[in-house]
Amino acid sequence: MKDLINEKILNILEMNSRITINELSKQVNLSAPAVRERINKMEEQGIIKDYTINIDYKKLGYDVEILIEIIIKNNRYKDFKEFISEQDNVEFCYRVSGEACFVFKVRLENMEAVESFIDLLQPYGHTKSQFIFSSVI
């Protein structure tokens, strides 16, 4: 399970998932088929969940990013999960311990959109919002 070469492969793919197998094999000092096989296995095992891109949503007009905590009321867990799954501007949503039930991140065009979105949430529970100013990592 713990394999230094596989970790290196994962690190490289994390930085650039469109790298060619040839280039990758040079960087880890293995043959291309060997690297291919290692990647296939990690895909089968689900260690590599998927290949994706990071998008700069600010450049697409989503100027506001918020973290929202919600304390679900009236036992509306299932409804909330359904609602949040349908939102395509939610980056992640975690079920967490502590006072809050869920913490999720949402991106919105402007303050008007923020207000509308928060309003949508009120039926499900009590919310607490934190605006994201910047990202250290």
Next chain:
Amino acid sequence: MKDLINEKILNILEMNSRITINELSKQVNLSAPAVRERINKMEEQGIIKDYTINIDYKKLGYDVEILIEIIIKNNRYKDFKEFISEQDNVEFCYRVSGEACFVFKVRLENMEAVESFIDLLQPYGHTKSQFIFSSVI
């Protein structure tokens, strides 16, 4: 800026960033060079920040994921930023509004590792941790 085809390309790349330009061009009903050019432009503009993978860290032995809020004390903002940037088990770290100064997500092997990590944070400020049970999105 708002372009339906580009949005479709971004959506497809988000689901699978290793898709070939050929396959992508079929899905958006354009020629391969046309798609290549659109992607190049979005890369140049920084709309596409990078190509990456999603890793299932639980399968790599990181069984605990936590959200941590920290209220920085003694004006140690810069020190904290430096510290957190060096951690390779931190997925994101946001500067946020509200009571907390930063919110970040960290993955750790077990409870022992959690305790050690929290201890490391104490010089920088007061922390509040939320364990992540599961992910809705």
Next chain:
DNA sequence: GTTGAAAGACACCATCC
């Protein structure tokens, strides 16, 4: 694990509409 060879697929570039 490696190398080498084959077929097929792909990316890139120039050219053209």
Next chain:
DNA sequence: GGATGGTGTCTTTCAAC
């Protein structure tokens, strides 16, 4: 903005080691 065609490269899948 878009499409087409040619060239060289890459990936993949074998085989044998």
